[in-house]
Amino acid sequence: MFERDPSERTDLWAVYRRQLNRRAVMRLVAAGGAGLAVAATALPAPWAVAQNETPEAEADPEADPEADPEAEETDAPPAGGSPVGSAGTLTIYSGRNEELVGDLIARFEGATGIDAEVRYAGTGELAATLLEEGDNSPAGVFFGQDAGALGALAQEGRLAPLPDELLERVAHEFRSPDGLWVGVSGRARVAVYNTDLLAEADLPASVLDLANEEWRGKVGWAPENASFQAFVTALRILEGEDGARAWLEGMIANEPVNFGDSNGAVVRAVGAGEIPLGLVNHYYLYEIQAEEGELPIANHFFPAGDPGSLINVTAVGLVADGPNAERALAFVDYLLREEAQTYFAEETSEYPLIEGVAPAADLPSLADLELPEIDLTDLADLEGTQALLTEVGLL
DSSP: OOOOOGGGOOOHHHHHHHHHHHHHHHHHHHHOGGGGGGGGGOOOHHHHHHHTOSHHHHHOGGGOGGGOHHHHTOOOOOGGGOSSOOSEEEEEEEOSOHHHHHHHHHHHHHHHOEEEEEEEOOHHHHHHHHHHHGGGOOOSEEEESSHHHHHHHHHTTOEEOOOHHHHTTSOGGGBOTTSSOEEEEEEEEEEEEETTTOOGGGSOSSGGGGGSGGGTTOEEEOTTSHHHHHHHHHHHHHHHHHHHHHHHHHHHHTOOEEOTTOHHHHHHHHHTTSSSEEEEETTHHHHHHHHHOOOSEEEEOOOTTOGGGOEEEEEEEEETTOSOHHHHHHHHHHHTSHHHHHHHHHHSOOEEOSTTOOOOTTSOOGGGSOOOSOOGGGGGOHHHHHHHHHHTTOO
16 A cells, blocks of 8 residues: 555665765764765764674675665665565564554564564653663664654754655654654644533633633543643743643642543543543544444534644654664654555544545544644653643642
């Protein structure tokens, strides 16, 4: 499904190596002429590993594009018609739940012949692990639940630049401005509500309105969840630290029902009529309906660029100085192809981010949503958000 016409294929790996070399030269030029003597041999460390990964690659000029000028410029697809990459092992740190993406990663293995060794845990936990491991990390690629964690890793120099060909498959607002991570699926913040208890006319015009007296005891939330914390980070940016603190304190005074880190529990409570409304990501409605059948619930998308209308992304980045860089690049490439994007639309009910793949039929298109003016890279200050949530007593 995701294969391109052979005439349109490029050897992404060879193109990327040339792109990285150009970037290295540009950095050397910017730094001054002293470094130019080594510019011709400069190659960022993540790729040096893959370049000389096996004795066969060193001995066989056809296996090494650097040794064969004609091979470097070829438009032929990789062997077997798979995305860029070669058979072998790739360690993936996944902050995404295995129940959501395990089947997708198995499809990646089938399409490429690469054996994926996946470590599943919370996105924040894995980001902290990667920082602690430094250059000794076994991870080649980081697959996160939200852009904030990728932004934090990028700030710490733990991500390698991605090739333009991959970055440009996704709109600029859903990728790193520095080319260090790229979104692969979108998730909208919404208010899920019980249609037996609330009419559309009753719904709040802004997420900020939920701190008003009329919503006392009527709202569920999951403040320990990473998606909620990303929303609070956005709120801090849009409303300022004092504004975000005032909203959180107003909400707490309104006695919301706290579901810890479980968005699913919020949706179930709304569906059961225990509370009329809850703050979650849009796709939980579809997940719970698939498990429990039709429920009297609907998603309310906040209008006009409201803080509650944040569209965050799951995102992926290559680990700087990580092993098996070519295979890591193959994983990013796969996630941005039609097969994987269709998986996100049909299996996880998320927004696909490449052109030509439509979201679930009853979702508004991304183009129809008026998003808040925020750079997703700015969501990196998770530590500041958790400090604020601790200060107000939510963590």
